[in-house]
Amino acid sequence: MTMIFKKLDDGFEIPIIGLGTWLQKNEPECINAVKSALDIGYRHIDTADIYENHGYIAKAIKGFTREKLFITTKLWKDFMDPKQVESQCDKCLMQLNLDYLDLYLIHWPDRTKPMNDIIYQMTKLKERGKVKSIGVSNFTINHLQDILHQGLKIEMNQVEFHPFLNQPELLDFCNRHAIAITAYSPIARGNVFHDPDINSISVKYKRPANQIALRWLLQKDIVAIPKATSKEHLESNFKIFDFQLDPDDMKKIDNIGFTRPKRLINPEFADFEY
Numbered sequence: 600m601t602m603i604f605k606k607l608d609d610g611f612e613i614p615i616i617g618l619g620t621w622l623q624k625n626e627p628e629c630i631n632a633v634k635s636a637l638d639i640g641y642r643h644i645d646t647a648d649i650y651e652n653h654g655y656i657a658k659a660i661k662g663f664t665r666e667k668l669f670i671t672t673k674l675w676k677d678f679m680d681p682k683q684v685e686s687q688c689d690k691c692l693m694q695l696n697l698d699y700l701d702l703y704l705i706h707w708p709d710r711t712k713p714m715n716d717i718i719y720q721m722t723k724l725k726e727r728g729k730v731k732s733i734g735v736s737n738f739t740i741n742h743l744q745d746i747l748h749q750g751l752k753i754e755m756n757q758v759e760f761h762p763f764l765n766q767p768e769l770l771d772f773c774n775r776h777a778i779a780i781t782a783y784s785p786i787a788r789g790n791v792f793h794d795p796d797i798n799s800i801s802v803k804y805k806r807p808a809n810q811i812a813l814r815w816l817l818q819k820d821i822v823a824i825p826k827a828t829s830k831e832h833l834e835s836n837f838k839i840f841d842f843q844l845d846p847d848d849m850k851k852i853d854n855i856g857f858t859r860p861k862r863l864i865n866p867e868f869a870d871f872e873y
């Protein structure tokens with residue numbers, strides 16, 4: 600299966616499908632999932648400081664050619680201090696046993712903290728070669744506007760995006776400002792298997808619901824990071840490059856988000872406008 604890459608605005612390329620690792624806290628399970636994913640052809644791993652699995656990922660990727668991997672991790676909200684940006688990045692690099700990150704994201708926005716100074720410090724990490732690209736996660740258009748007004752540049756916004764949370768305004772805004780989107784919870788944490796419209800499209804294409812949802816994202820040029828543990832799930836999520844959804848079916852899936860919207864990740868500290 601040939602992987603598709605998305606070019607970021609700074610010229611680096613991110614594999615359009617990556618492996619999510621949230622809740623992969625069990626060492627053998629996490630190592631197995633990452634190793635199986637690499638065997639299948641995944642080259643992009645998404646983690647975060649708060650997932651507490653950097654060390655397991657380090658073990659799983661040991662010996663693999665570094666340049667062929669794309670590793671993302673995230674600055675946790677407890678360390679939203681410009682003075683801590685570099686030491687937090689160094690901590691992640693040490694735990695992952697890497698000398699650079701492909702992508703470093705601010706995990707959650709926090710308007711009570713100096714976001715722009717933090718992003719400025721992240722741009723310094725780029726200059727020092729500790730990270731290739733920088734970005735944010737869970738940022739709304741308003742949060743992004745604050746950054747852009749300061750003349751700061753980011754390459755990625757990682758947000759919840761799936762058929763029940765279709766975000767065309769955010770996607771359009773990011774496209775206009777050359778900010779790529781990564782969809783987290785791209786198969787809606789399994790909810791796609793229970794939707795009648797997705798199920799009928801699934802029957803039409805003879806493809807499981809997870810592949811329909813991931814293909815819908817791919818055709819919108821959105822990077823997706825499904826989390827899976829078993830080899831069967833990992834393989835299935837990777838088999839999305841050999842079929843295409845018709846424009847009518849794309850629209851049908853677009854409409855699910857308008858008729859049956861559902862945000863799955865909304866912790867009390869989140870700052871979403873809708």
Ligand SMILES: NC(=O)c1ccc[n+]([C@@H]2O[C@H](COP(=O)([O-])OP(=O)(O)OC[C@H]3O[C@@H](n4cnc5c(N)ncnc54)[C@H](OP(=O)(O)O)[C@@H]3O)[C@@H](O)[C@H]2O)c1
Nearest residue numbers: 619620621783784785786787788825826827828829832835
């Ligand atoms: N930036 C953020 O704030 C944020 C928030 C949430 C998530 N994320 C990232 O996004 C990743 C993905 O999101 P997610 O874990 O919330 O949800 P998801 O990827 O939409 O769904 C994961 C669930 O679906 C199951 N699954 C995966 N592939 C399947 C398949 N082919 N058939 C049937 N079931 C399948 C998994 O089971 P098994 O594990 O048993 O295979 C797991 O229970 C996370 O792991 C994390 O890296 C980021």
